[in-house]
Amino acid sequence: MTRNLDLRIHRALDGELDRASLSPEELALVERLDAAAWALSDVPPVPGLAQRVLGIIRRPLESPLERFRRWVTSPHPVTVSLRPVYSVIIAVLLVALLWRSPASGPSLADHEGVAQFVARFPEAHSVAVVGPFNDWRPEATPLSDDDHDGVWDARVILPAGPHEYMFVVDGERWVADPMAGKYVDDGFGRQNAVMEVQPVRSE
């Protein structure tokens, strides 16, 4: 509990009153406060302070333009405070947005499906797939072999149903897919492979 000290003690501590005039009890309080101040005053200096300050003042002052450039190019913590209700609204909107967004690539209509063309041509420099869906144009639908293992593939969105196709190897060699389960005569003495594309929402 704090209580007011006699003014004589304060005056003695301030050097305005001779301590010899104090009673033993008053003198004990004065010495107690002296000792407290002495104990609190024992604080070691900050190591390296002079070097730190001199290091700063030796550097030339930044121009306002330089300070601005440093400010805009250095990271700053940004704190956004939101009421919980707004947090919930934002979360719901994000979920709704993600729900409606396609994961990647174009969206499929109910009557469409994804045709995956895969062929193994280890010596080929290029492979393309042709068929009525791209007017038999070799440049229209190239297959890719990103890991250079000789297996080429491409995915194409096509209307559901049967699709005739051929592979064109190195731009000149037309090859019917040896892995196709079905073939039809092309009317010129050769056979086209046939792929049955399933509608994406068939279930």
Next chain:
Amino acid sequence: MTAGEGPSDAEVIARVLSGDVEAFGALITRYEGGLSRFATRMLGSRDAAADAVAEGLVRAYRHLASCRDPARFRTWLYRIVANRCKSHLARRPVGDVSLDDAPPMAAQELADAQFERTDQLERLERALAMLAPEKREAFVLKHLDGMSYEEMSVVTGERIPTLKMRVHRAREALLAALKESP
């Protein structure tokens, strides 16, 4: 004011203002002990005190030409560092004065003193930290830095009666803290 031997503050300041940046080091050496003690006790943290003193010294260097009375450089410098301490305190939650990294006492030096780094000292530190900043400032300037009330008035910008009252209240709070000790 000049602390000990060597050129006076005014002489050193004249050298700095004439372009001798390194001469400012003499002023740092002269006052870093007192400023570190003052800021540590004001902020209760050595790291925060180091920042406040360094900021204050850099600011003092940058504005050295505006020190109207170089002979009273010490109080001018303390005023700058005191303001840096207030800025640090203003950025903290109210009443938050850290004691986690209170400076260690030199045990051997204290062996003969009435206070050791014991419960009593910790009570003192806590009582000092619990004081309002303006009372803590007045007590530290008066009793730890040994300033006169006139010098304290220059540092704080407060009237002497106000400072005396703050020192009185701080003394009473610290004495009460000591009396609570077993």
